[in-house]
Amino acid sequence: xxVFGAICTTLGGFLLIALAVSGGGGGxxxxxxxxxxGIAKAFLVVHDQANRRNLKPDQLAVLTSTILxxxxxxxxxxxxxxxxxxxxxxxxxxxxxxxxxxxxNKPLPWMLISNETAGKGYxxxxxxxxxxxxxxxxxx
Amino acid sequence: MPQSFFSDLHNRLVIDDSNFQKYVQPVIDGDVRxxxxxxxxxxxxxxxxxxxxxxxxxxxxxxxxxVERIRDINKAKGLLSQRRKQAGIGxxxxxxxxxCWGNGVLKCxxxxxxxxGEDFVDLSPASICCMxxxxxxVGGWGTQFLKYLNLKGAVPAQFWPHNAINRKYNTAETMxxxxxxxxxxxxxxxxxxxxxxxxxxxxxxxxxxxAVAYNWWGHLVLAEDPIVDKDGRFGLGELNSWGPWGExxxxxxxxxxxxxxxxxxxxxxxxx
Numbered sequence: 001x002x003v004f005g006a007i008c009t010t011l012g013g014f015l016l017i018a019l020a021v022s023g024g025g026g027g028x029x030x031x032x033x034x035x036x037x038g039i040a041k042a043f044l045v046v047h048d049q050a051n052r053r054n055l056k057p058d059q060l061a062v063l064t065s066t067i068l069x070x071x072x073x074x075x076x077x078x079x080x081x082x083x084x085x086x087x088x089x090x091x092x093x094x095x096x097x098x099x100x101x102x103x104x105n106k107p108l109p110w111m112l113i114s115n116e117t118a119g120k121g122y123x124x125x126x127x128x129x130x131x132x133x134x135x136x137x138x139x140x
Numbered sequence: 141m142p143q144s145f146f147s148d149l150h151n152r153l154v155i156d157d158s159n160f161q162k163y164v165q166p167v168i169d170g171d172v173r174x175x176x177x178x179x180x181x182x183x184x185x186x187x188x189x190x191x192x193x194x195x196x197x198x199x200x201x202x203x204x205x206x207v208e209r210i211r212d213i214n215k216a217k218g219l220l221s222q223r224r225k226q227a228g229i230g231x232x233x234x235x236x237x238x239x240c241w242g243n244g245v246l247k248c249x250x251x252x253x254x255x256x257g258e259d260f261v262d263l264s265p266a267s268i269c270c271m272x273x274x275x276x277x278v279g280g281w282g283t284q285f286l287k288y289l290n291l292k293g294a295v296p297a298q299f300w301p302h303n304a305i306n307r308k309y310n311t312a313e314t315m316x317x318x319x320x321x322x323x324x325x326x327x328x329x330x331x332x333x334x335x336x337x338x339x340x341x342x343x344x345x346x347x348x349x350x351a352v353a354y355n356w357w358g359h360l361v362l363a364e365d366p367i368v369d370k371d372g373r374f375g376l377g378e379l380n381s382w383g384p385w386g387e388x389x390x391x392x393x394x395x396x397x398x399x400x401x402x403x404x405x406x407x408x409x410x411x412x
Contacts, residue, residue: 053201064218069223085410
């Protein structure tokens with residue numbers, strides 16, 4: 001019985017890890033704490049405008065789609081799509097969150113979705129429009 | 141082989157080799173239409189020499205990728221014209237000024253600000269054109285405008301109306317406001333005129349607006365959408381500065397390649 005319990009615990013642990021890893025969609029753990037403290041709902045994509053040519057069309061869609069902007073507006077998110085220079089020259093909670101992304105050398109474009117009211121958030125790479133929409137749904 | 145995808149032109153006016161002559165007349169559909177683009181003096185201001193607009197360094201997107209990319213952008217509803225309309229930004233109306241060269245570049249700047257999520261501030265083309273022309277209602281070209289936008293900046297239209305050619309607006313107060321609405325050194329691309337259509341198409345495929353000028357038209361407007369028609373011809377969806385003009389009354393139209401190949405083009409390379 002004890003052996004059975006240990007197996008269940010181990011399998012359960014693996015299952016939780018697997019769920020957490022896949023839950024990000026981008027292969028990373030969702031950031032549980034809101035990554036942009038100080039604003040009720042905020043969304044930030046940090047990108048490198050000079051490197052835009054090297055983005056995949058799927059990534060570019062996240063930066064250009066009106067579908068995502070509509071969803072963010074409908075759910076009351078303050079949204080910013082900032083080149084790294086905007087982040088470095090900016091002030092306020094969104095810029096500070098972006099500076100942290102740059103300080104941690106995250107691969108750009110990088111996305112932060114923050115819902116301080118609900119205590120939820122996401123921090124991960126920009127990959128696809130469908131992925132971004134899904135993350136907004138999770139955090140909204 | 142049939143065309144795999146073609147753009148929905150959304151009833152926009154299409155200008156090409158077959159009908160362009162109608163639009164170079166001073167009176168179009170019963171209304172006098174001002175333009176004002178003075179062909180750039182490439183000897184006085186060679187390609188990439190302005191300091192604010194540097195040669196475009198990024199590789200061009202090959203034509204073989206264009207149709208697929210245009211299809212992807214349409215699928216994501218990611219045309220710049222859609223983003224602009226979503227943000228409630230319409231065309232300028234230059235009325236009886238010869239300041240198209242300011243209207244087009246400044247609209248490009250406004251759209252860049254919008255794309256970054258900045259609050260919309262209505263800016264005045266005349267607040268810059270007047271400083272360049274010494275308050276004369278005469279033409280100019282894109283990098284002339286851009287250089288002043290870099291040097292001093294623009295004034296909000298609330299304090300200097302869009303088309304006001306009047307020294308009374310040039311005060312110490314409005315001069316101080318300009319610093320908030322400047323572009324950085326080297327912050328724009330100067331497009332090589334020898335490959336201006338492919339470069340402009342590359343930029344709009346990446347969601348970057350381009351101020352485009354046409355010597356044949358004596359006009360500078362804004363390119364925002366990549367277009368492919370049912371015959372596989374490429375074009376640019378553009379925004380005019382004639383207020384509610386065009387088939388849809390929203391200032392938009394399509395220029396097909398050939399007539400749509402810019403004589404001069406500048407586009408934002410960096411953020412503001």
